């Protein structure tokens with residue numbers, strides 16, 4: 001990255017920019033090369049300035065949250081990775097109307113913190129998210145869901161920073177959500193969201209969370225690195241069932257393998273490279289296509305560039 005660009009980024013987000021920053025530790029997969037620049041803006045104005053600068057310069061730009069649905073390639077990201085800082089982590093009860101309680105959560109609030117907060121306040125509705133290792137922003141962007149619930153079901157209002165650097169308030173009726181997708185205006189970034197929860201008790205919310213976590217840990221692999229489900233579920237059969245029936249459980253490439261416990265998870269113990277995972281994704285897609293004529297579509301987002309081949 002040119003020195004002049006580095007200096008400008010440092011001026012726009014003082015103390016919040018790192019160069020040639022490894023990305024692997026910022027994702028749950030723990031894979032991939034470095035970013036030319038990692039910027040962690042702590043306010044809307046800082047975020048907006050950085051985005052404007054990168055877009056004007058036509059620099060590749062990627063918004064990373066907890067990195068639990070992202071795989072960076074081994075050559076890293078040749079541009080600017082933006083990760084919202086602690087300034088986007090406000091979490092509060094805004095008000096109530098009878099049993100309906102409005103909670104505001106910044107985009108960088110972790111799902112774990114949100115769930116703990118809702119349990120403490122005795123607010124029910126989002127317990128099914130327990131155990132998802134993302135943030136509010138990432139979960140909304142992906143319309144994360146489990147056990148029949150989706151985060152968008154409880155969404156009331158969304159505040160986004162649009163591509164022109166303006167904060168826009170979108171009400172539920174203006175946001176269309178589908179399976180693992182939220183229809184955001186192009187180039188916009190979620191900065192905070194309001195959810196409507198139902199008043200309950202700490203004990204009841206805790207019990208529901210315990211139930212969902214129990215169900216999650218019986219089907220998901222533990223003690224390994226992953227990005228959760230690799231593929232979206234096709235309409236007819238869950239992706240995991242197709243992968244299992246294609247005889248691919250346990251199949252490996254390099255140090256990455258298809259989980260024995262949940263066939264839609266690709267896992268490793270820290271020694272794989274992103275290239276292993278990508279080859280395994282291709283293999284699974286090709287075997288499932290051959291066997292069932294079904295095209296598995298990745299749910300995870302694959303970003304960045306491959307490592308350059310060593311000069312001979």
Ligand SMILES: Cc1cc2nc3c(=O)[nH]c(=O)nc-3n(C[C@H](O)[C@H](O)[C@H](O)COP(=O)(O)OP(=O)(O)OC[C@H]3O[C@@H](n4cnc5c(N)ncnc54)[C@H](O)[C@@H]3O)c2cc1C
Nearest residue numbers: 065066067068069134135137138139141144145190227228
């Ligand atoms: C063990 C494990 C279990 C999982 N279980 C589930 C599950 O049950 N259900 C499920 O749906 N998912 C699951 N996931 C996948 C993942 O956790 C979710 O998709 C999660 O919501 C992603 O959030 P994140 O903060 O990590 O986002 P990231 O992975 O960092 O980003 C995901 C996408 O969202 C975009 N994004 C992030 N923040 C914003 C923002 N503020 N504004 C606009 N776009 C944004 C990013 O650019 C990227 O395109 C699981 C993952 C793991 C590792």
